[in-house]
Amino acid sequence: MSHLYYNAAPQETRVAKPRKAPRSYPTHKPAHIYLYGTCVVDLFFPEAGMDAIHLLEREGIQVNFPQAQSCCGQPAYTSGYTQQAKDVARSQLALLTEDWPLVVCSGSCAGMFREHYSDLFKDEPETLAQVTALAERTYELSEFLLKVCQVELTDQGEATQVALHTSCSARREMNTHLHARELLNQLTQVERLDHDHESECCGFGGTFSVRMPDISGAMVADKTQALQKSGAQQVVSADCGCLLNINGAFEKQNIPLLGQHLASFLWQRTQVKQEPNT
Template sequence: MSHQTAAAPNATRVAPPLQAPRSYPAKPSDVFLFGTCVLDLFFPDAGMDAIRLLEREGIKVHFPQAQSCCGQPAYTSGYTEEAREVARAQLALFAGEWPVVVPSGSCAGMFRHHYFELFKDEPGTLKQVESLAARTFELAEFLLEVCRVKLADTGAPVKVALHTSCSARREMNTHVHGRALLAQLQGVERLDHDHESECCGFGGAFSVRMPDISGAMVKDKTAALKGSGAAEVVSADCGCLLNINGAFEKQGESLRGEHLASFLLRRTGGK
């Protein structure tokens, strides 16, 4: 979910700059998967496909059943205390040393960047935040930089357009990782499209609070995706997929977006 949501007064949220280059660890034997609330409710198959991709790399995936939201909707809406309580629960669930893999760049960015702001006045909790941030990876980043995957494409030639959440681009470089994985697929041609770096208009609560503006943004986004000539749309963010696919359906279009995890698994003989 992108964090373009309109915030309450005096609730400006600015992400810290990316640390570059990041030090990547060796491939672990175990990881946590943080499924995100949108994926859990609307795209459970993408979550299972993410697990299959990781298991194919010889990694055991642990999914704490009590996990919920990362706290981003409350945080970007200015409800700091409510966001802090949600975040505190995730910190307790994902304690330890295992990496936390997140199939959403914006939710991973919440863990890696914004929890520091939430707990800046709690030195004891900040130690937990530092641990979680260091162990958090967006799925494409983890596959590319930690697993060092080499994908063998088994699908027919296809032209695709890649959409990345605007916050995921800024905070996690998700577009770079997604492009690199798609480039490994011999039969996949990635097409550039207008408005690629712009928000789709979802922004969590933003699409509810500002429906007219959100609708105009997703109209521009879907027009650009259709105009690219792509036969398929791929994204690593379920909030964006929910918004874009909903717009496509309302427009009577057959084009639909698919989560990157599902696309990669399907193209490499996983299902």
């Protein structure tokens, strides 16, 4: 989500939290996890959710996907609608009753669970205790694969060059760019190309892109042109909200690039090729 998106709520003041100590990780992979697909994955990139499941199941983990999951509540929260955000958050918390890790296919949504539910429920001690415990076991997908599963990927694909885009809130709150880089670096046939707008917002920002379309359009134009100038053959991101915006801009500008979720890219690159029957 864009920084402007967080500033779009004049009703309340969001106080920046102090930086936390480096996170410690479990020494063993869990037997079960919850997968939170996010509403954008569910509606626009269902293949990314399925590929995330494949990656996790390959690690010997049973993936549990609560069918009633919907939105984490972030759009309402960052627009200043605290009560509506609470209502949405409560409906999600009711689905996550087991003491299992929560793995999220988006850094911005994972950040909502891990960083902002505590602000939502700061005046409700019982619920605050629940969300604090949940935050401790919430992971963005690439973080979980790298730090908890400690995956070792074997590249089965052809040589290619990719550019990485990371959601700006995911960078700030989840270090998603660092985790994605490490995973991509394991792929011996993949060269990651830097581009000079990697740390900048793509202009999506959820409702920001609707409220301020001209500014949003200018931001995504800068982003897509930088991606094109990088010379990459493909764009990879761990956030489908950004991909939705970037891919739409690629199409509108007739730029022959396509953004793909990191889960799908990793799964496709690491499939053992089957020899044709003779």
